[in-house]
Structure formats: structure tokens, C-alpha cells
Amino acid sequence: MRRPLQRGLCAALFLFTLHSAAFAADAPALPDDDEAYLDAVAQIVPDPLEGWNRAVFGFNDGFNTHVARPVAKGYAYVMPDFMRAGIGNFFYNLGFPIRFVNNLLQGRGMAAGVEMSSFILNTTAGLGGFFDVAEHHKPVVEVEEEDMGQTFGVWGMGEGFYIVWPLLGPSTARDSLGKVGDYFLDPLTYVEPWGLSLGAEALETFNGLNEVLDLYDEMKSAAIEPYSSVRDAYVQYRRAKLSK
Amino acid sequence: MIRIAMRHPAALCLALALGLFAQGKALAASSAQEALERTVNLVLRELEKPELKNPATREAVLSKVEGIVLTLFSFEELSRRTVGPNWKSFSQDQQKSFITAFEDLLRERYLGALEGYNGESVSYIKETPVGSGGDKVQIDSQVSIKNKAVPVSYRMLSTGGRWVVYDMIIEGVGMVQNYRSQFQAVLQKGDPEELIRLVRAKAEETRAANGKKARSAS
Numbered sequence: 001m002r003r004p005l006q007r008g009l010c011a012a013l014f015l016f017t018l019h020s021a022a023f024a025a026d027a028p029a030l031p032d033d034d035e036a037y038l039d040a041v042a043q044i045v046p047d048p049l050e051g052w053n054r055a056v057f058g059f060n061d062g063f064n065t066h067v068a069r070p071v072a073k074g075y076a077y078v079m080p081d082f083m084r085a086g087i088g089n090f091f092y093n094l095g096f097p098i099r100f101v102n103n104l105l106q107g108r109g110m111a112a113g114v115e116m117s118s119f120i121l122n123t124t125a126g127l128g129g130f131f132d133v134a135e136h137h138k139p140v141v142e143v144e145e146e147d148m149g150q151t152f153g154v155w156g157m158g159e160g161f162y163i164v165w166p167l168l169g170p171s172t173a174r175d176s177l178g179k180v181g182d183y184f185l186d187p188l189t190y191v192e193p194w195g196l197s198l199g200a201e202a203l204e205t206f207n208g209l210n211e212v213l214d215l216y217d218e219m220k221s222a223a224i225e226p227y228s229s230v231r232d233a234y235v236q237y238r239r240a241k242l243s244k
Numbered sequence: 245m246i247r248i249a250m251r252h253p254a255a256l257c258l259a260l261a262l263g264l265f266a267q268g269k270a271l272a273a274s275s276a277q278e279a280l281e282r283t284v285n286l287v288l289r290e291l292e293k294p295e296l297k298n299p300a301t302r303e304a305v306l307s308k309v310e311g312i313v314l315t316l317f318s319f320e321e322l323s324r325r326t327v328g329p330n331w332k333s334f335s336q337d338q339q340k341s342f343i344t345a346f347e348d349l350l351r352e353r354y355l356g357a358l359e360g361y362n363g364e365s366v367s368y369i370k371e372t373p374v375g376s377g378g379d380k381v382q383i384d385s386q387v388s389i390k391n392k393a394v395p396v397s398y399r400m401l402s403t404g405g406r407w408v409v410y411d412m413i414i415e416g417v418g419m420v421q422n423y424r425s426q427f428q429a430v431l432q433k434g435d436p437e438e439l440i441r442l443v444r445a446k447a448e449e450t451r452a453a454n455g456k457k458a459r460s461a462s
Contacts, residue, residue, distance in 0.1 A: 032375030240416020
């Protein structure tokens with residue numbers, strides 16, 4: 001189904017292999033994790049809106065189960081797999097400006113170049129992005145899916161507090177601001193008339209919905225306290241992304 | 245969002261379980277990595293047997309795998325770390341009950357995923373010391389599932405002359421840290437007994453769900 005990411009990971013794997021063979025002895029130690037469990041545990045992120053957040057989390061949970069899941073199931077039922085993959089590729093390709101601009105803003109010129117070449121290749125040879133032909137070409141550098149939340153992080157902005165948005169789910173103050181920025185970089189924003197723009201965004205959402213919900217259900221079914229689990233996983237995941 | 249996992253959510257769970265199976269070559273293998281690999285190779289040998297695909301013999305293969313995998317984890321260490329500073333306020337009996345319940349939960353969650361094993365492979369990437377004590381390391385690996393590479397890291401600790409896993413980090417999300425945040429929330433409102441009860445209930449619930457999956461698969 002995708003994408004530069006795997007190609008990047010393959011390349012990274014190869015490079016890491018060479019690197020770690022050469023520098024294994026010099027690798028700096030990771031911070032010790034003993035203190036975290038011996039001393040008082042600090043919450044991973046400030047959550048001043050916890051009351052509101054928990055209410056929205058509960059609303060989203062009900063929405064996922066009773067509305068989103070049936071819709072996603074229906075969509076997956078009528079849409080053949082190869083079409084879903086193609087539509088997924090199409091929207092991913094269309095989101096190129098977000099990744100490209102954020103790579104540039106973070107000073108990742110090489111990664112921006114990889115994004116650009118994938119975009120050109122997929123838009124032409126991949127018939128408007130429906131096929132991910134660039135997947136089979138080895139990139140020069142590892143590319144991560146960059147967004148403006150990460151760009152703000154690279155620039156030194158802190159996460160701020162945790163917030164759960166209705167329908168959109170977990171975020172932080174910084175990532176929410178980033179989403180606003182990405183909205184303006186998203187070509188779908190500029191589609192006219194607005195009804196078409198909205199329809200396209202809805203299609204993009206439905207297309208990937210089953211997978212998102214599967215992940216959510218997996219997390220929820222493993223959790224003893226789902227709200228804390230999701231909050232923690234979101235922040236850990238975003239931090240790991242930022243540190244790459 | 246979590247793109248790889250999002251597209252293959254089952255992959256996430258499988259990655260956790262499969263993180264143990266390596267086909268890649270170890271680089272500068274330390275004794276920690278050797279311990280990991282030794283266990284991994286034993287498990288792989290079991291999982292590649294055709295008996296895994298046969299409903300009549302699957303249980304036997306899985307319980308053998310379980311026996312092998314469990315030797316690599318220290319559930320006491322996992323329990324202490326996930327409960328955190330509250331561990332000291334648990335009585336000895338409560339600590340014992342908790343370790344048993346938590347082991348049960350982790351076993352149901354991750355070993356349940358092994359039934360979906362389908363030739364996935366793992367490569368080791370590197371090993372990094374953790375802290376300055378020389379008794380802890382992190383081993384980074386990558387699990388390939390349906391051509392997607394999922395990063396999985398293990399934290400291992402040397403105790404009583406052997407290396408044991410005390411944490412796993414998948415796609416940047418640490419397991420101990422994630423459970424700790426949940427246990428914190430429970431312990432802020434309830435007592436240790438309440439936490440033990442919830443962990444037991446979750447293990448039971450997971451067992452029931454796994455059983456349902458196994459029945460519908462066969």
C-alpha cells in the first residue's frame with residue numbers, strides 16, 4: 001500500500017547496520033530508567049482540562065463504536081481492497097505539500113527532495129497517485145512523515161497541555177496548532193465548491209477508518225484505564241517521532 | 245498518526261509478540277543479545293512447524309513456545325516498574341498476587357497474537373547501554389510484517405547471572421511507561437486490591453476474547 005517510509009526504513013536499516021558495526025563501542029548510553037519507577041511518577045504531560053478531555057474521550061468512544069465502526073465496515077464491504085489501497089495512495093500523494101513544506105521548515109533538504117521525487121513519480125507513472133510506484137525505488141535518505149506539529153517541536157516549542165478533540169481525538173496544544181497549519185497546506189482545503197472539498201475529506205477519512213479503529217480497539221481492549229493509556233501512548237509516540 | 249500500525253493494527257500486536265524472533269545476524273553480540281537470540285531461535289523453530297497451523301496440535305505448540313518465552317522475561321521486574329513508587333505500599337501477598345495477575349495478562353495479550361504467525365522476520369539493529377551501571381542495555385530490532393518494518397526495542401537487565409527483558413518499546417511507545425500511567429490513575433483512587441482485581445479481570449477478558457478468536461479460526 002505504501003510508501004517512502006518503508007523504503008526509508010530499509011535504507012536506514014542498512015545504514016544502521018554499517019554504523020553500529022563501526023561505532024557500537026562509542027554509542028552514548030541511554031538515560032537510566034530506574035529513577036522513573038523508584039521515585040514519584042510525574043504525569044507524562046500536563047492535563048489541566050482532564051474533566052473535559054475525559055468527557056470528550058467518552059463521547060468519541062461511543063461515536064467510534066456506534067457510528068464510525070458501522071460506517072467503516074459498510075465502506076470496506078462495498079469498496080474492493082485494491083480500490084481502498086489506491087484511494088489511500090491517492091490521498092497520501094495529495095498530502096505531499098504538507099510533508100514537503102515541513103521537511104523544508106525543519107531543514108531536511110534531502111528528505112524534501114525524496115518527497116518531491118516520489119510525488120512526481122507517483123503523480124505521473126502512478127496515474128495521479130493511485131499507484132505507489134516510488135515504493136520500489138530506494139531513497140537517498142530516510143524520510144519520516146513530517147507535519148507542522150513536529151516542525152514546531154523542532155523549532156523548540158513545548159508540547160503544552162493535552163487535549164482531546166471531538167471526533168479528531170488526542171492531541172496537544174502544539175500539535176493542535178500544527179494541525180491548523182497543515183490544514184492550509186492541504187490541497188483539499190482549496191477545492192471548490194466547498195461541498196466537494198468536504199466530500200473529498202470525508203472519503204479520505206472513511207478510506208482509512210477501519211485501520212484507525214482497529215488500532216484504537218486494540219489499545220482499548222489491552223488497557224485497564226483506557227483514557228490514561230491513550231494519553232500516554234499519544235505523547236510517547238509523538239516524542240519518538242520528533243526525536244527522529 | 246501511527247501509520248504502519250494504523251494500516252496493519254494486527255501487526256502491532258504481532259510485533260510485540262514477534263519481536264523475539266530473529267533471523268538477522270547479531271552485531272557484536274553481547275551476552276544480552278545472545279540470550280535474546282537463543283530464545284528467539286528456539287521459538288522460531290517451534291513456530292515454523294506445520295503443527296502450528298493444525299487446530300488439533302496448535303495448543304501443544306503454543307504452550308511449548310510459552311514455556312520458552314517466559315524464561316526471558318522477569319515478571320517481578322516488570323511488575324515493580326509498572327507499579328512504580330507505589331510498589332513499596334503493597335504487602336508481600338499483594339505483590340505476589342499482582343505479579344501473578346500481571347504475568348497472566350501479558351501472556352494472554354501477547355502470546356495470543358502468536359497464533360497469527362506467518363513467517364515474519366526480525367533483524368537486530370544495534371545495542372546501546374542504558375544508564376552507567378553496565379547492567380542494562382537496549383536492543384533495537386525491526387519486525388517485518390507484510391513488508392512493513394515495525395521498530396521494536398527491548399530493554400534487558402542482568403540479574404542473578406542472566407539477562408531478562410524488563411521493558412519493550414514499540415513504535416516509540418514504551419510498555420512499562422504506558423501501563424504505569426494507567427496503574428497510577430487506578431491507584432490514585434483505589435487501593436492495591438482494586439488494581440489487582442482490575443488486572444485479573446482484564447486477563448480473564450483477554451483470555452475469553454482469545455478463545456473466541458481461536459474457535460472462529462478453526
